[in-house]
Amino acid sequence: MSDPSSPDSHPDGSLDPDGVAAGLAHYVTQSPTSFHAAAAARDRLVAAGFTALEDVGAWPAGPGSYVVVRDGAVIAWRVPQGAGPDTPFRVLGAHTDSPGFRLKPNPVVRAHGWEQLNVEVYGGPVLPSWFDRDLALAGRVVLADGTTRLVRTGPLARIPHLAIHLDRGVNEGFAPDRQRHLLPVVGVAGGPDPDDARHWLRAELGDAVAADLFLADTQAPARLGADGSLLASARMDNLTSVHAGLHGLLAAPQDTPHMPVLAAFDHEEVGSGTPTGAAGPFLEEVIARTQEGFGATRSQAASALRASWLLSSDAGHLVHPGHPDRHDPTNRPRPGGGPLLKVNANQRYMTDARGEALFAAACARAGVPHQPYVNPNTVPGGSTIGPLAATRLGIPTVDVGVGLLSMHSARELVHVEDLAALHGAVAAFLAG
The missing domain is CATH 3.40.630.10 (Zn peptidases)
Structure with a gap:
């Protein structure tokens, strides 16, 4: 066949x-x-x-x-x-x-004018490689009748590095705190709608009652190398x-x-x-x-x-x-x-x-x-x-x-x- x-x-x-x-x-x-x-x-x-x-x-x-x-x-x-x-x-x-990051329940976090998503580390990712990348949410949602469907967004989130001006030793050693430093930014807090991120999640998931959602890199695979012999993905x-x-x-x-x-x-x-x-x-x-x-x-x-x-x-x-x-x-x-x-x-x-x-x-x-x-x-x-x-x-x-x-x-x-x-x-x- x-x-x-x-x-x-x-x-x-x-x-x-x-x-x-x-x-x-x-x-x-x-x-x-x-x-x-x-x-x-x-x-x-x-x-x-x-x-x-x-x-x-x-x-x-x-x-x-x-x-x-x-x-x-x-x-x-x-x-x-x-x-x-x-x-x-x-x-x-x-x-x-x-390896990557899974969305936690009650995921919206507001701090210092930013809206972030509360995530949990899944497996053993190389953590620095996930910073400053355009990330999507993707996974499975469960509807009220028990059926499931797959979902994915476009670029949505970003885990931001601290500027080198504020951490001159970052290149000598990088050990992010897994709870404070790995939460991706998804917007700003304090806008006309104080519940923007929650409303967005509800709209994105439709009538879902539960979800298994993960962060996903949005950069497409690419051929690299002087002779094109390498694939990055x-x-x-x-x-x-x-x-x-x-x-x-x-x-x-x-x-x-x-x-x-x-x-x-x-x-x-x-x-x-x-x-x-x-x-x-x-x-x-x-x-x-x-x-x-x-x-x-x-x-x-x-x-x-x-x-x-x-x-x-x-x-x-x-x-x-x-x-x-x-x-x-x-x-x-x-x-x-x-x-x-x-x-x-x-x-x-x-x-x-x-x-x-x-x-x-x-x-x-x-x-x-x-x-x-x-x-x-x-x-x-x-x-x-x-x-x-x-x-x-x-x-x-x-x-x-x-x-x-x-x-x-x-x-x-x-x-x-x-x-x-x-x-x-x-x-x-x-x-x-």
């Missing part, structure tokens, strides 16, 4: 780095929040012939291509002809959320992997001996311990309901999982040219060197020798390079959805991802050849 509207490929099916970058830029622009990212992924899959299922109610049994959205998470899978109770799965795991951690998973699932052959799956979870940046996070039941439920459609016994279901693979794809770190000491001395990922194969002795990443061989074979089939990534012993680094999903399901797992500069900044940087290489490797993995 191909996606003729996809800009990722040439007419002959070969990957086009410029097209991949353009496709990712379009997807990021569609996806200011995890809710938008899940909905945009579903819409692209449905346009390519997938059947959208409701999270409750009966699901079809047997061959077909399906997608289901749960809040800010989306899982899509294909059941090929000939699949049965012991057919294994090939899962591309990723996440839809990024918000939310590439981890929409790079979700986008690659969409491409790979749509490109997968109809007759695979396994069931290809895209599982894009929410809440990875805050620990994944939610119903839509990787530590929750979403993927397990999708797999179980699919196996039940074939009448799988417990033994057959367990056997299928042990024969399955999970490719946990999340962004990683390229060597920073100004801070090479923060990287391992012998494993030094470079831009344009291909996706990262992540290894960690303490199981923050799940890659072992079998997983390394599997990913190397996928990259070889795709004709793309890859490069190892390990943390230096002095920097513990982060983790991914890999260990959580593997622990819950028992599926053998390998951790990979595209390399970035400025991870968790409001705006991150990637090499477009690495984007294309990740797309190729993921497609080869899902095709088997």
Whole structure:
């Protein structure tokens, strides 16, 4: 099942780095929040012939291509002809959320002639990168009848820096107070309407009775570099992997001996311990309901999982040219060197020798390079959805991802050849 509207490929099916970058830029622009990212992924899959299922109610049994959205998470899978109770799965795991700021209840703050919004830090953003940027509000609202809709504004807010004239030491050390210094300005207080911001919010949200709203950067993705080889954008951690998973699932052959799956979870940046996070039941439920459609016994279901693979794809770190000491001395990922194969002795990443061989074979089939990534012993680094999903399901797992500069900044940087290489490797993995 191909996606003729996809800009990722040439007419002959070969990957086009410029097209991949353009496709990712379009997807990021569609996806200011995890809710938008899940909905945009579903819409692209449905346009390519997938059947959208409701999270409750009966699901079809047997061959077909399906997608289901749960809040800010989306899982899509294909059941090929000939699949049965012991057919294994090939899962591309990723996440839809990024660090940032969430709007608090009773959000309007007035101080010294200004109106601001009271926000809470979500995850681990690079805080200075959010200052003096044109920000929107985006997210999900719930109506009185229980239905939901997605909303987004244009440029609305700004977190202002203090002028250097009033803080001569700002360039020697910047440590903002998370309650006093991170509240974005949205207007001025004391005008003809003393309730401007509250009235604006009520008008913007319509008849909503509740909302999950986040700040979102409004600057469009852009190609950079003397040769145009770099892409700067918000939310590439981890929409790079979700986008690659969409491409790979749509490109997968109809007759695979396994069931290809895209599982894009929410809440990875805050620990994944939610119903839509990787530590929750979403993927397990999708797999179980699919196996039940074939009448799988417990033994057959367990056997299928042990024969399955999970490719946990999340962004990683390229060597920073100004801070090479923060990287391992012998494993030094470079831009344009291909996706990262992540290894960690303490199981923050799940890659072992079998997983390394599997990913190397996928990259070889795709004709793309890859490069190892390990943390230096002095920097513990982060983790991914890999260990959580593997622990819950028992599926053998390998951790990979595209390399970035400025991870968790409001705006991150990637090499477009690495984007294309990740797309190729993921497609080869899902095709088997």
